[in-house]
Amino acid sequence: MNRLAERRGELIDRGRTVTFSWRGRTVEGLAGDTVASALYADGIRVFSRSFKYHRPRGLLCCGGQCPNCLVQVDGDPAVRACMTPIEQGMQVEHINAWPSLERDALHALASATPAFGMQVGFYYKTFMRPRWAWKYYEKFLRSAAGLGKLDPNHRRDRRYEKVHRHVDVLVIGGGESGLEAALAAARDGRDTALVEEGLALGGRLAFSGIDGANRAADLAAAAREAGVEILQPAWAGGVYEGNLVPVYQGDTMYRFRAGEIVLATGVIEQPLVFAGNDLPGVMLGSAARRLVNQFRIVPGEEAVVLTVDDLGIEAACDLADAGVAVSAVVDTREGETDERLGVYGIEHLHGFAPVQARGRGAVSGVVVARGGERRSLSADLLVMSGGTVAQYGTLVQSGGSIRYDAERRIYVPADVPAGVRVAGEPVGTTSAVPACADGGKGKQFVCYCEDVTTKDVNLSVKEGFASLELSKRYTTVTMGPCQGKMCHRNSGLVMARELGVDPDEQRVGVTTARPPHNPTSFSLLAGRGYEPVKRTSVHHWHADRGGKMLWAGDWKRPYDYGTPEDETAAVHESLGLIDVSTLGKLIVRGPDAAAFLERIYPNRYGDMKLARVRYGIVCGDDGSILDDGTVARLSETEFYVTTTSSGAGGMEQWFTWWNAVWGMDCQIVNVTSAIAAFNLAGPNARTALSGLTDFDLSNDAFPYLGAGHAEVAGVPCLLLRIGFVGELGYEIHCPAAAGEHLWEALMAAGESFSVKPFGLEPQRVLRLEKMHVIVGQDTNAESQPLEAGMPWIVKLDKENDWIGRYSIEWYQTRGNRASLVGFEGSNGAVPKEGAQVVVNGEPVGRVTSSRFSRRLGKAIGIAWVPADLSAEGTAITLSDPSGASIPASVTLRAFYDPDQERLRS
Amino acid sequence: MSFLLECPNCGRRPVDEYAYGGEVTVRPKSADDARALFSYLYFRKNEAGPQREWWFHSSGCREWFQAERDTRSNEVVQVAPPGGLT
Numbered sequence: 008m009n010r011l012a013e014r015r016g017e018l019i020d021r022g023r024t025v026t027f028s029w030r031g032r033t034v035e036g037l038a039g040d041t042v043a044s045a046l047y048a049d050g051i052r053v054f055s056r057s058f059k060y061h062r063p064r065g066l067l068c069c070g071g072q073c074p075n076c077l078v079q080v081d082g083d084p085a086v087r088a089c090m091t092p093i094e095q096g097m098q099v100e101h102i103n104a105w106p107s108l109e110r111d112a113l114h115a116l117a118s119a120t121p122a123f124g125m126q127v128g129f130y131y132k133t134f135m136r137p138r139w140a141w142k143y144y145e146k147f148l149r150s151a152a153g154l155g156k157l158d159p160n161h162r163r164d165r166r167y168e169k170v171h172r173h174v175d176v177l178v179i180g181g182g183e184s185g186l187e188a189a190l191a192a193a194r195d196g197r198d199t200a201l202v203e204e205g206l207a208l209g210g211r212l213a214f215s216g217i218d219g220a221n222r223a224a225d226l227a228a229a230a231r232e233a234g235v236e237i238l239q240p241a242w243a244g245g246v247y248e249g250n251l252v253p254v255y256q257g258d259t260m261y262r263f264r265a266g267e268i269v270l271a272t273g274v275i276e277q278p279l280v281f282a283g284n285d286l287p288g289v290m291l292g293s294a295a296r297r298l299v300n301q302f303r304i305v306p307g308e309e310a311v312v313l314t315v316d317d318l319g320i321e322a323a324c325d326l327a328d329a330g331v332a333v334s335a336v337v338d339t340r341e342g343e344t345d346e347r348l349g350v351y352g353i354e355h356l357h358g359f360a361p362v363q364a365r366g367r368g369a370v371s372g373v374v375v376a377r378g379g380e381r382r383s384l385s386a387d388l389l390v391m392s393g394g395t396v397a398q399y400g401t402l403v404q405s406g407g408s409i410r411y412d413a414e415r416r417i418y419v420p421a422d423v424p425a426g427v428r429v430a431g432e433p434v435g436t437t438s439a440v441p442a443c444a445d446g447g448k449g450k451q452f453v454c455y456c457e458d459v460t461t462k463d464v465n466l467s468v469k470e471g472f473a474s475l476e477l478s479k480r481y482t483t484v485t486m487g488p489c490q491g492k493m494c495h496r497n498s499g500l501v502m503a504r505e506l507g508v509d510p511d512e513q514r515v516g517v518t519t520a521r522p523p524h525n526p527t528s529f530s531l532l533a534g535r536g537y538e539p540v541k542r543t544s545v546h547h548w549h550a551d552r553g554g555k556m557l558w559a560g561d562w563k564r565p566y567d568y569g570t571p572e573d574e575t576a577a578v579h580e581s582l583g584l585i586d587v588s589t590l591g592k593l594i595v596r597g598p599d600a601a602a603f604l605e606r607i608y609p610n611r612y613g614d615m616k617l618a619r620v621r622y623g624i625v626c627g628d629d630g631s632i633l634d635d636g637t638v639a640r641l642s643e644t645e646f647y648v649t650t651t652s653s654g655a656g657g658m659e660q661w662f663t664w665w666n667a668v669w670g671m672d673c674q675i676v677n678v679t680s681a682i683a684a685f686n687l688a689g690p691n692a693r694t695a696l697s698g699l700t701d702f703d704l705s706n707d708a709f710p711y712l713g714a715g716h717a718e719v720a721g722v723p724c725l726l727l728r729i730g731f732v733g734e735l736g737y738e739i740h741c742p743a744a745a746g747e748h749l750w751e752a753l754m755a756a757g758e759s760f761s762v763k764p765f766g767l768e769p770q771r772v773l774r775l776e777k778m779h780v781i782v783g784q785d786t787n788a789e790s791q792p793l794e795a796g797m798p799w800i801v802k803l804d805k806e807n808d809w810i811g812r813y814s815i816e817w818y819q820t821r822g823n824r825a826s827l828v829g830f831e832g833s834n835g836a837v838p839k840e841g842a843q844v845v846v847n848g849e850p851v852g853r854v855t856s857s858r859f860s861r862r863l864g865k866a867i868g869i870a871w872v873p874a875d876l877s878a879e880g881t882a883i884t885l886s887d888p889s890g891a892s893i894p895a896s897v898t899l900r901a902f903y904d905p906d907q908e909r910l911r912s
Numbered sequence: 913m914s915f916l917l918e919c920p921n922c923g924r925r926p927v928d929e930y931a932y933g934g935e936v937t938v939r940p941k942s943a944d945d946a947r948a949l950f951s952y953l954y955f956r957k958n959e960a961g962p963q964r965e966w967w968f969h970s971s972g973c974r975e976w977f978q979a980e981r982d983t984r985s986n987e988v989v990q991v992a993p994p995g996g997l998t
Contacts, residue, residue, distance in 0.1 A: 248986055249926065251914040264926075628939070629953045660968055664933060667976040667994040677974075813943035814953065 009048050010037075011303040011329055016213065016220025018206055018301045019044075027097035030108070036093045041206065043069060043076045043089035044302040046099075052287045052369055054078065054088060056104035058154070058487065059458035060450075061114035063368055065287030067455065069294035071204060071525065072275055072492040074456040077102060077154055084155025085488065085526055090206070090240065102155040113151055127463035127482045128470070154488065168259045169534040174200045174236075177252055177265035179243045179401060182210020184431025185271030186226040192269070193233035200263065201235050202254050204242035204525070207301060210273050214296045216325060245522025246270075246405040250426050253523075260531050270402055271430040274395035274417075278455075279313055279440070280497050282447030283364030284391070285455060292322030292392035299329045307388025311373050312336045313361045315438050319392030320345050326390070327351040334384055337361065337375045340438045356382070363447035364389055376446065394440050396496045400520030402429060413511040416440070442500035442510070453501055454494035456487020461501050468505040475499055475516045485518050488526050543588035544683045544746030554766060560653035562589045567766035572861055574765035575772050578734055579862055582689035582760040584753055585770055587738065588746065591636070591655025592682050593662060596645040597673030604638060604646060606809050607665060609792065609801045615640045620714040620727045624782070624800055625650075625658065626811030630791040630818055634658050635782045639714035639727055647714075647725060647740075651782055655679045665810065683746030687753055688736030690909070691760040696737055698756045702726065704737075711911040720752035730910040732773035733903055772858045775867060776903035778829045784840075785827060785855040785869050793818050794874075795827045796899075825852065826877035829898040830885075832866030835859075836893045838885040844872050845886045851876075854885060860902065867902050868895075915986040920993050921973040933966025935959075936978060936997075960984055964997060 013021060023038035029046060036045025043054070043066055053063040054076040064075040069089045076088035079100040088099070101108045134144045176192040178185045181203025189201040207213035209223020231237065241256030250268055254261040276293045278284060288307065292314070298304040309332045312323040323336045324347050335354040336345075344355040358377045365372040365383075372385040397418050399409045407429075410421040416439070420429045443451050443461045451461040459482045472478040475485075475498060484498045485491035495518060503510040541562045550556055554565030565586070567574060577583045595603060604612040608623045615621060620639040627633050634654035639647040650658040659677040666675060687696055693704050702709070702717035709715060713728045722745040727738040741749050754762060771781075780786060780795065792801050793815065801815055832838070837859045844852030857868030876883055881897040904910065918924045935956050940948050957963070962982050969975055978997050980989040990997060 248913060248915040251926075659974075660931065660970075663974070664966065664968070664976050668939075670995065808941075813940065813949050816943045817946065817949070 009304070011299070011305060014220075014300075014303065015217055015224070016207075016300055017303050019303065025093050025095050027093050027095065027099060029099045030101055038093075040093050040302060041089050042078065042080065042086075042091045042093055042097070042099055044298065044304060045093050046088065047298060047306070048302065048304050053108055054287075055101060056108065056111050056114065057285070057458050058103065058456060060117045061104060061111045061151075062285060062458075063108075063111075063114075063287055064285060064455070065369075066290055066294055066298075067278070067285075068276075068291050068493065069297045070275075072489060074154075074488045077488065079155045082158055082161045083528070084157060087526070090204075092206070127459070127466050165258050165530075167530045167534050170259055170261045172200070172261050172263045173265075174198050174263060175266045176200070176269060177243075177250075177263050177267070178202065178235075178269040178271055178430070179246075179252070180210070180271035180273055180430075181205070181208045181227075181237065181239060182271060182273045182431065183212055183222070183226065184273070185210070185269065186223075186230050188269045188271055188428075188430040189235045189237075190226065190230045190233055192267075193230065193235045197266075199235045200265075201230065201237050201239075202241050202243050202252075203237070203239040206240055208237070208239060211293070214293065214300045215321065216300060216328075220300070242525050243401065244524055244527060246401045246427075247522075250405075255525075255527065255531055258531070260534065266426070268401075268405065268427045269430050270405070270427065272398035272401055273431060274397050275492050276318060276395050277393040277440075277496055278493060279315075279361060279391045279393040280442065280451050280453055280461060280501065281361040281363060281444035282449040282451050283366070283370070284361075285450075285452045286364050286366050286370040286389075287368070288366070288370030288387055289364055289389040289391065292318050292390050295388070295390050296322050296325050299325050305329050305331060307331055307386070309334060309386050310388040310390055311384045311386040312390040312392065313373070313375070314392040315339045315394045315440050316392060317345075318395070319390070320347055322390055322392060323348060323353055324351060326388075327353060331388065334386065337373075337384075339441060360441045360444060361391075362444045363449070374447070376444075394438075394496075398492075400522075400524060402427070403520060404522060409517075411511075411513045416511065418517070439510075440496075440500060442497070442504040453498050454482075454484040454487060456489050456494070457483040459484040459494070459498070464498055464501045465505045468502055473502075473506060475502060475518055478502060479518055490524075491518055491520065541589070541680070543586050544743045545586050545588070545685075545750045548747060548750060549586065549764070549766075552764065554764070557767075559589065559767065562652060564589060564652075565764070565766040567768045568764055570763075571766065571768045571772075574763050574769040575861065577761065577763035578689045578732055578765060578769065578773055580690070582687070582691040582695055582757045582762040583732075583765040583769070584750070584757065584762055585686045585688070585732075585765050586683075586750070587686050588683040588743070589652035590679075590684055591650030591652065591658055592678045592684070592740070593648040593650065593655075593659060594645065594676045594678055595648055595662070595673055596676075597671075598644055599671040599673040600644050600646055601640075602807070603662075603666065603669070603671050603673045604648075605805065605807050606669065607662065608638070609809060609811060609815065611802055611805060612638060612640070612646070617642065618714050620712050620729060622729075622800070624792060624797065625661065626792065626815070628810050628814065630811045630814035631788055632782055632786045632790050632792060632795060633661065635780075637727060637729055639725070641714070641716075641725075649684075653783065681743055682740050683743045683749070684738055684740045685746075685750060685753060686732070686736055686738045687757070688730070688732050688734045689760070689762075690735060690912070691757070692735050692737055695753070695757045695760055695762065696739075699752055706912070711907070720749055720756075722749050724749070731777075731779055732770055733777040733779075733901075734773075734909055735912050736910075771856070772860060775856055775858050775869065776860050776862060776901070778869065778898075778901045780827065780869065781856070790827070791815060791818055794823045794825050823874045823877075825871050826874050827855075828870060828872055828877050829900075829902060830854075830868050830870050830883060830895040831898050831902070832868070832885075833882075833894040833896060835866060836887070836891060837866040838868065838887045838891075838893045838895075839889070840868075842888060842893070843886045844870055844876075845884050845892075846873075846876075850886070852883075863902055866893075866895075867898075872897065913986065915988070917967065917979065917988055918991050919967075919969045919972055919975075920977050920991055920996075921975055922969060925969075925972060929969060929971040931968040931970045933968055933976065936964040936966060958983075962989055967991075 018039040020038040067073040067075040071090040080086040175197035176199040178189040178201040192199040208227040212219035212223040244253040252263045359375040363374040406424040408421045409418040467478045549565040624635045636649040725740040842854040843850040852872040885893040979991045
């Protein structure tokens with residue numbers, strides 16, 4: 008086994024091997040290994056190809072901060088190999104390389120043709136012309152770019168959850184400061200949770216040798232003992248208003264509301280910028296130390312450490328301990344050989360900075376320079392400790408601010424909002440960090456995610472993008488998967504150099520670190536796949552009898568029962584029954600109920616007699632039609648209001664809002680789901696219904712637009728004699744619990760009349776024959792009643808004020824510009840809904856409803872036409888989406904039974 | 913937006929339990945002044961600062977109330993039943 012001796016702080020379980028597949032090959036790792044550590048131990052050095060140039064990339068940070076080890080795991084794209092524990096049978100694939108990770112066609116092309124040098128802005132500059140070629144360019148670019156492939160047929164068998172949590176204190180970051188803060192809060196008796204994204208608690212302690220590991224373990228044990236709830240590995244996505252923090256762990260998103268948030272997010276070690284700084288074998292000090300101390304892997308044979316601070320010296324000691332030959336520590340600072348290095352006999356070069364990493368496909372050495380003096384060192388492992396940056400993103404998101412501390416060369420908190428606390432002292436870098444190297448050959452990468460080089464940043468400055476916020480939008484630096492964690496500081500340094508300003512003056516600016524902190528899968532954001540549905544009390548009856556159940560707003564309704572034309576014919580000729588339980592139903596009651604409705608509706612209700620029902624539309628104050636339905640007067644002080652199926656919630660809000668504004672003495676109750684409603688319609692409706700009730704249904708006793716309480720099949724019902732479908736009909740409302748019983752009783756009573764249940768589609772045909780509009784289909788937000796063919800419903804002579812009155816008065820004065828009219832097709836063709844009304848080839852209106860009526864033997868419909876084409880009989884031309892031109896003529900009266908004889912019979 | 917809003921009936925709740933009802937406006941008393949009418953219909957102050965607005969507790973008591981909220985910070989200064997703001 009290719010591992011160092013067992014030691015405290017290691018994450019691997021030597022007793023348990025786990026096998027998984029890497030690009031089809033079986034690899035064996037140890038339980039506790041990540042995909043990255045297991046592959047590295049197996050000898051894998053190239054993990055991915057870079058975004059733009061498709062250069063081979065190896066492990067860089069080993070801490071989930073960089074894009075270099077993104078892989079595809081079991082179909083999930085862009086998974087960070089270094090943060091993903093291996094599981095038995097896992098299928099791991101590389102991304103962004105073709106035909107293979109070793110030989111990549113695009114990389115070959117990019118290396119062979121420097122003219123193909125995709126410098127910043129190449130996209131806009133190169134692919135502009137010839138214009139016709141864009142579709143080919145696009146195909147190529149789409150296939151070349153991206154981080155993995157989504158399988159459109161891939162179905163998840165996992166379930167994602169959202170959990171709401173409340174704590175007194177939420178600590179973000181499980182390093183030393185975070186653990187200490189959590190421990191103190193818990194000992195103080197506060198309900199405390201801590202979130203750590205790493206695979207081990209303790210932050211830097213966890214990979215800093217035995218002493219660090221011991222301290223981390225002790226702190227973690229004490230915190231647990233004190234009752235701190237530790238979520239790990241889990242990560243905080245960001246900080247939102249009201250101290251809301253989404254925490255992602257596995258397949259769950261926790262929505263934490265915290266009394267106090269403690270930010271202990273620590274620092275991130277930074278790379279250095281020099282030619283070849285992306286070769287496999289070049290990695291951060293923290294990465295090398297994680298491999299050695301947590302996974303007990305020897306990361307290389309011969310190492311050179313490049314550093315600007317003491318973190319590099321600590322890394323060199325750990326490597327030497329692991330048996331790596333560390334030939335030198337190249338330190339940008341001046342000074343004497345560090346004692347610790349002396350112990351190991353490691354050469355400590357002062358004032359030197361890296362110029363160039365040597366090697367093809369993997370690092371073989373490095374050239375370092377001090378002024379004109381150059382040294383060439385051989386190495387198969389090049390370790391960078393380029394200083395650190397504080398992770399200030401969550402602080403800024405919480406409403407705080409940062410300032411630059413020029414002494415320590417690091418950002419420190421300036422303002423911290425109430426309810427938030429920052430823990431820990433950011434470790435600064437006291438020495439100046441070289442922006443980039445001079446004299447090296449080849450690309451110097453500033454941004455690993457998007458392949459942005461020093462040349463690109465410099466070019467963007469030359470082209471006028473003189474601040475980081477502007478440059479990032481042009482070069483895309485800081486905009487890749489790492490969101491600036493690896494490139495934000497370096498891009499600022501390179502820009503400052505190109506602008507000729509002192510980086511400590513901070514004239515380049517900083518970018519905004521927006522959430523999410525880490526790449527987040529949409530599944531986590533979406534949560535479990537809920538699709539709430541409303542079902543009527545007769546839902547299963549419909550479904551069992553062949554009802555095609557389709558979505559209608561929040562409801563499922565039968566579209567038809569397989570024979571829509573027979574269903575339509577049944578209503579015309581004998582008897583049909585439709586479930587209209589989805590209608591919105593409101594009760595308006597109280598001494599002011601009539602006055603309230605007078606103010607809500609454009610037509611009158613104060614004069615309404617008891618036991619009558621009236622059609623009404625509801626308008627907005629701009630005169631637009633919001634909804635329609637019926638209003639039945641049940642008593643002096645009580646009205647029963649129906650709305651459209653989709654309008655129930657909106658009308659409840661609308662009614663209660665105006666009631667709150669006016670402060671009238673009435674109450675509005677939404678009884679939509681408590682009441683079932685069925686419409687029994689057809690010439691035999693009266694005869695069929697009379698068998699089930701003692702209620703006098705004769706035309707004299709219960710005429711058209713009557714309303715009355717009746718017992719039907721033993722169920723207390725409200726009968727409304729209205730006729731949306733155009734035949735004699737009764738809308739029967741009853742308690743939903745009795746819905747199925749009543750429905751079955753009605754079907755049984757209709758049996759001798761060959762009653763047919765009918766669905767939405769037959770209903771649409773029937774109502775269209777009557778030219779009844781459907782609000783939302785035939786009208787839109789701009790439709791007002793004068794133009795929508797309903798001037799009769801607007802009572803401008805009402806004494807009281809009502810909603811929409813002033814706008815409609817204004818429209819009345821202005822005159823109509825458009826009209827909603829019926830039309831009959833002249834040649835039998837049915838224009839599609841949405842077809843245009845055209846004059847001289849120009850669209851001037853549109854078809855909102857259209858069907859072929861078998862009853863009438865012609866194509867009929869409703870359309871918006873210009874006011875000057877709205878007279879009865881006007882010839883209009885309809886342009887179908889198919890391209891056909893359909894002649895039609897305007898009709899203003901209902902196509903079927905215009906004198907309402909059947910309805911009133 | 914994830915701030916907490918206090919319902920006069922139900923107490924402090926996340927804002928996603930509510931429906932926003934817009935600024936508190938004053939409805940004109942006639943159509944005589946078309947400019948005033950259209951300004952009421954189509955223009956909002958969109959105050960950067962304390963603003964009086966309507967809220968509906970749609971996932972709670974389903975009652976309307978009014979709130980005064982600083983739109984810059986989402987700090988809720990006061991809430992009250994309709995017409996009760998001071």
